[in-house]
Amino acid sequence: MERDEFTLLHTLRVRWAEVDRQGVVFNANYFLYFDVTITEYWRAIGFDYPDGIVKKFGTDIFAVKAGAEFHASAGYDDVLDIGCRATRVGRSSLRFRLGVFRGKEPLTTGELVYVNVDLGTRKSAPWPKELVSAIFAFEKVRPDDVSD
16 A cells, blocks of 8 residues: 555544553544545545535435554554545445555555445435546546446
8 A cells, every 4th residue: 555546645643532551543543534534535526524415415325344454553643644545436335445654654554335325215326426426536546437
């Protein structure tokens, strides 16, 4: 994983409450970092969440898979860059790859999969074409397109 594969890098500083007894970021907090960065991703492509998706399209985005691999530790007051990019766009699913870096050093990799859901039926719904177009226009590494 390299920093330059990510169009979006969101910077944050590790807070005292995020470290554990060993003095490193508690593993579950990486998912908080991922979630914050996903929110910044939606903003970067022009769809503030939730209003830019829920109110505009009448659908919402449900997480269906989350994973992480830890390669090195971050500690209190470290400045981290969290990279986020879409790697696969399905009919109703969207896979993100995430990377946590301290400078150029990769610390953690992650994957999140979301499904677009019709709020009335709670069943999967196709991604709006406008949103898919914004993803493909934004990304410098083209996601796999399996939306058909």
